[in-house]
Amino acid sequence: MAGGIGSRFWPLSVPQYPKQFIDILGCGKTLIQMTVDRFQGICPMENFWVVTNEKYVDIVRAQLPEIPVGHILAEPSARNTAPCIAWACRMIHESDASANVVVTPSDAIVMDVPEFRRVISGALDFTADSDAIVTIGIRPSRPETGYGYVECAQSACPGSEIRKVLAFKEKPCAQVAAEYVSKGNYLWNAGIFVWNVKTISESIRRYEPQIAGIMDLIAQGGNVQELFPQCNKISIDYAVMEPASLAGNVYTFPADFGWSDLGNWASLYDRLDHDAHGNAAVGNVHLYECSDCVVHTASATKVVLQGLDGYIVSEKDGQILVCRRSEEQRIRDFSQN
Amino acid sequence: MAGGIGSRFWPLSVPQYPKQFIDILGCGKTLIQMTVDRFQGICPMENFWVVTNEKYVDIVRAQLPEIPVGHILAEPSARNTAPCIAWACRMIHESDASANVVVTPSDAIVMDVPEFRRVISGALDFTADSDAIVTIGIRPSRPETGYGYVECAQSACPGSEIRKVLAFKEKPCAQVAAEYVSKGNYLWNAGIFVWNVKTISESIRRYEPQIAGIMDLIAQGGNVQELFPQCNKISIDYAVMEPASLAGNVYTFPADFGWSDLGNWASLYDRLDHDAHGNAAVGNVHLYECSDCVVHTASATKVVLQGLDGYIVSEKDGQILVCRRSEEQRIRDFSQN
Numbered sequence: 001m002a003g004g005i006g007s008r009f010w011p012l013s014v015p016q017y018p019k020q021f022i023d024i025l026g027c028g029k030t031l032i033q034m035t036v037d038r039f040q041g042i043c044p045m046e047n048f049w050v051v052t053n054e055k056y057v058d059i060v061r062a063q064l065p066e067i068p069v070g071h072i073l074a075e076p077s078a079r080n081t082a083p084c085i086a087w088a089c090r091m092i093h094e095s096d097a098s099a100n101v102v103v104t105p106s107d108a109i110v111m112d113v114p115e116f117r118r119v120i121s122g123a124l125d126f127t128a129d130s131d132a133i134v135t136i137g138i139r140p141s142r143p144e145t146g147y148g149y150v151e152c153a154q155s156a157c158p159g160s161e162i163r164k165v166l167a168f169k170e171k172p173c174a175q176v177a178a179e180y181v182s183k184g185n186y187l188w189n190a191g192i193f194v195w196n197v198k199t200i201s202e203s204i205r206r207y208e209p210q211i212a213g214i215m216d217l218i219a220q221g222g223n224v225q226e227l228f229p230q231c232n233k234i235s236i237d238y239a240v241m242e243p244a245s246l247a248g249n250v251y252t253f254p255a256d257f258g259w260s261d262l263g264n265w266a267s268l269y270d271r272l273d274h275d276a277h278g279n280a281a282v283g284n285v286h287l288y289e290c291s292d293c294v295v296h297t298a299s300a301t302k303v304v305l306q307g308l309d310g311y312i313v314s315e316k317d318g319q320i321l322v323c324r325r326s327e328e329q330r331i332r333d334f335s336q337n
Numbered sequence: 338m339a340g341g342i343g344s345r346f347w348p349l350s351v352p353q354y355p356k357q358f359i360d361i362l363g364c365g366k367t368l369i370q371m372t373v374d375r376f377q378g379i380c381p382m383e384n385f386w387v388v389t390n391e392k393y394v395d396i397v398r399a400q401l402p403e404i405p406v407g408h409i410l411a412e413p414s415a416r417n418t419a420p421c422i423a424w425a426c427r428m429i430h431e432s433d434a435s436a437n438v439v440v441t442p443s444d445a446i447v448m449d450v451p452e453f454r455r456v457i458s459g460a461l462d463f464t465a466d467s468d469a470i471v472t473i474g475i476r477p478s479r480p481e482t483g484y485g486y487v488e489c490a491q492s493a494c495p496g497s498e499i500r501k502v503l504a505f506k507e508k509p510c511a512q513v514a515a516e517y518v519s520k521g522n523y524l525w526n527a528g529i530f531v532w533n534v535k536t537i538s539e540s541i542r543r544y545e546p547q548i549a550g551i552m553d554l555i556a557q558g559g560n561v562q563e564l565f566p567q568c569n570k571i572s573i574d575y576a577v578m579e580p581a582s583l584a585g586n587v588y589t590f591p592a593d594f595g596w597s598d599l600g601n602w603a604s605l606y607d608r609l610d611h612d613a614h615g616n617a618a619v620g621n622v623h624l625y626e627c628s629d630c631v632v633h634t635a636s637a638t639k640v641v642l643q644g645l646d647g648y649i650v651s652e653k654d655g656q657i658l659v660c661r662r663s664e665e666q667r668i669r670d671f672s673q674n
Contacts, residue, residue, distance in 0.1 A: 011639070286671065286674060288660075288667075288671070297657070299655055300655045300656065300657050301654075301655040301656060302348070302655070302656045302657070303656070303657045303658075304348075304657070304658045304659070304660065304671040304672075305658075305659045305660075306658075306659065306660040306661060306664055306667070306671070307648075307660065307661040307664060308659060311644075313659065315657060317638075318636055318637045318638045318639070319637065319638060319639045319640070320634070320637050320639070320640045320641070320652060320657060321640075321641045321642075321643075322641070322642045322643065322645060322650065322659055323625075323641065323642075323643040323644065324643060324644040327643055327644060330625075330643070334623065334625070334641040334643070335641075337623060
């Protein structure tokens with residue numbers, strides 16, 4: 001899934017070129033390239049599918065030239081994750097009705113890639129011959145209020161690390177998040193799902209027949225430009241995960257592989273290296289008397305900052321932001337005014 | 338004179354494209370263009386001469402296309418103001434031995450241009466038929482420690498506003514500057530000189546025969562590239578003004594035409610319009626909870642600043658500076674590290 005517009009990282013991320021296509025860590029690879037690399041040894045390049053907005057297709061082709069061009073699905077408009085996943089899974093079903101599928105965002109990061117591969121492989125084994133839906137659950141390292149949570153059973157299925165999901169929980173307030181973390185059987189919902197294509201196809205048909213019907217028309221050669229925008233605009237969590245969990249069909253693999261959705265500057269700051277004064281900087285950045293700053297410059301050849309404490313400094317293609325870290329939730333507004 | 342490198346305004350001003358060639362006020366004209374405009378009605382375009390470093394000749398030609406190409410003198414190296422003025426005046430002398438000359442920096446600003454013209458015209462009248470040297474003295478509006486001062490006689494010459502110069506004074510400390518301002522007969526030395534070409538030629542031959550000798554060789558067709566760099570590196574103040582004032586030959590026109598040399602960010606800040614929070618900004622700049630900032634962006638298409646109090650923010654061609662206004666004397670170092 002590579003359709004997000006990443007407006008919280010303006011001007012580094014702009015709607016014409018959003019976060020998943022940016023080398024946000026300054027490591028030489030973009031987030032979507034790192035996401036693909038993460039599946040090395042699990043999925044060959046010819047089995048990748050990318051669903052993205054039609055305006056990003058050229059970027060995907062340029063950044064992932066080994067993915068078959070026909071596997072890049074161009075959404076005419078954003079309809080949230082359920083239509084996106086339904087479309088990709090329908091296409092996969094056409095070519096292999098027994099496929100085992102991982103759905104992943106393209107803009108998260110994982111620090112411990114071997115552990116990630118072990119977890120994903122375990123989940124794939126679990127779903128290969130069953131109608132289980134597995135969502136990867138991240139063991140929470142802090143009472144984060146920015147993520148949804150998965151409540152799971154206290155013990156794992158026999159002979160497995162996988163546990164039954166009891167409920168999905170919306171983003172909590174701070175107090176509730178602290179309770180979740182203390183309880184031990186609440187995990188962050190990373191939005192990474194594992195299932196076989198038969199399971200997801202049947203689930204969508206059962207819980208979202210409107211979307212399944214449109215996918216039937218698209219599979220029969222219908223006009224994507226006309227049909228896709230008619231899909232209900234709904235997340236896979238609401239459309240499938242919640243009803244399926246009530247039906248007892250959803251599982252989670254509690255995992256700890258250094259995951260972050262890089263959803264905001266705070267999480268990027270956490271993932272970057274820091275100097276002795278707590279500054280994290282990407283680019284040719286010279287800091288004097290600065291502390292606790294996070295700086296990301298993409299186009300600038302030289303940046304000098306003096307006397308800043310606790311600021312975000314971001315630059316790309318002639319747009320510049322300097323903003324207190326405590327005010328980052330306003331960046332989306334800043335970008336639009 | 339247009340040879341300065343303007344390193345105090347980095348990155349707005351860079352050695353490849355310094356301050357005098359920049360629209361520093363965001364008014365649509367560069368400082369050198371405004372300087373030329375200021376002489377409208379005093380000096381026709383074909384009588385302008387520009388002395389600049391050889392690397393700026395193309396910029397001068399582009400910004401001042403009406404000045405004869407042969408009147409742009411390209412210094413192979415910077416030798417301070419005495420060789421610069423000696424060369425231009427020697428060239429002027431070759432074409433008109435009775436010329437009356439104004440020497441001016443190209444990077445200062447003047448707010449009251451009609452008054453400037455009145456003062457310059459008065460000074461030119463004074464030097465047309467005499468061997469007087471007139472330096473324009475600016476009535477000080479504050480005890481500035483960044484300028485040199487001219488001490489002049491308490492009263493003007495009969496029938497004139499022009500007074501005899503008693504002494505040139507180096508940049509003073511704050512206490513001495515306050516004394517100067519209180520005394521009333523101390524003026525800022527703006528570096529604008531008026532004299533006829535015979536006077537300056539004879540003065541240079543008398544006080545700086547080394548430079549005069551090199552100009553003889555250049556006037557005879559000698560190689561400027563070889564000869565000019567051999568000139569003593571000395572300012573016109575030390576070379577001519579001080580000895581000539583001891584000889585009783587230097588005068589000043591006390592003036593008040595809103596002059597600033599824009600020598601630093603503080604003086605630029607003073608000259609720009611301010612918003613209700615004391616911010617002065619040039620460019621497409623959006624300010625939130627900012628106060629007392631001075632912002633100049635030249636290339637950026639959009640700049641958002643939040644929560645900055647008392648900062649300089651400057652940008653050009655992919656170089657960015659954010660720095661406390663109190664630390665501006667370090668900018669030159671920032672630009673080089």
